Amino acid sequence: QSALTQPPSASGSPGQSVTVSCTGTSSDVGAYNYVSWYQHHPGKAPKLMIYDVSKRPSGVPDRFSGSKSGNTASLTVSGLQAEDEADYYCTSYAGSNNLVFGGGTKLTVL
Amino acid sequence: QVQLVQSGAEVKKPGASVEVSCKASGYTFTDYGISWVRQAPGQGLEWMGWISAYNGKTNYAQKFQGRVTMTTDTSTSTAHMELSSLISDDTAVYYCARDRGRQQLANCFDPWGQGTLLTVSS
Numbered sequence: 001q002s003a004l005t006q007p008p009s010a011s012g013s014p015g016q017s018v019t020v021s022c023t024g025t026s027s028d029v030g031a032y033n034y035v036s037w038y039q040h041h042p043g044k045a046p047k048l049m050i051y052d053v054s055k056r057p058s059g060v061p062d063r064f065s066g067s068k069s070g071n072t073a074s075l076t077v078s079g080l081q082a083e084d085e086a087d088y089y090c091t092s093y094a095g096s097n098n099l100v101f102g103g104g105t106k107l108t109v110l
Numbered sequence: 111q112v113q114l115v116q117s118g119a120e121v122k123k124p125g126a127s128v129e130v131s132c133k134a135s136g137y138t139f140t141d142y143g144i145s146w147v148r149q150a151p152g153q154g155l156e157w158m159g160w161i162s163a164y165n166g167k168t169n170y171a172q173k174f175q176g177r178v179t180m181t182t183d184t185s186t187s188t189a190h191m192e193l194s195s196l197i198s199d200d201t202a203v204y205y206c207a208r209d210r211g212r213q214q215l216a217n218c219f220d221p222w223g224q225g226t227l228l229t230v231s232s
Contacts, residue, residue, distance in 0.1 A: 048220040097169035104154040
């Protein structure tokens with residue numbers, strides 16, 4: 001499978017909202033409601049932020065939200081904080097017990 | 111607390127094999143799956159495959175089929191990932207992650223291990 005398409009970078013000022021897109025195909029993002037988003041600070045283990053398109057694990061601030069329309073999923077971070085600066089990766093189930101990752105988006109808090 | 115602790119850094123020569131282990135604690139090991147993900151220097155995350163800790167069923171990303179073997183040892187709650195015929199491009203940090211799916215990949219990885227650095231160099 002091809003990787004999901006994410007913008008290489010995104011940015012916003014503290015307190016602002018930013019949305020990161022994740023575009024796949026009708027065989028992955030468009031076919032299943034199994035899209036997840038991971039936050040990755042360099043040198044640390046990735047952290048689950050959103051699963052099943054829009055669900056938040058306990059402990060993840062409600063500033064983080066997820067959605068999907070057609071073949072594109074989105075992660076929105078509201079009320080940006082300095083600690084939100086990280087790399088964000090989307091993933092999607094692609095059928096037959098396969099998974100595909102996005103290329104990652106570097107989120108900068110200005 | 112739920113925790114995955116991985117084995118230490120490895121240095122291997124091209125053509126060799128490496129095994130990375132991932133010891134789970136804080137939950138019933140056989141109620142979940144384990145996925146393996148790697149990140150090469152300057153690159154993004156790449157899914158390698160998944161194993162059910164319940165029945166040992168595996169699914170490998172096409173790129174790694176024939177070169178990767180994932181196993182679990184339920185007596186020690188440990189998952190293992192062996193990668194053979196190593197090349198320099200396999201230099202990466204390798205992560206294990208608990209997946210919600212017990213018998214099928216569920217794309218819900220939480221938590222992740224701390225990562226294991228593999229360096230492949232002659």
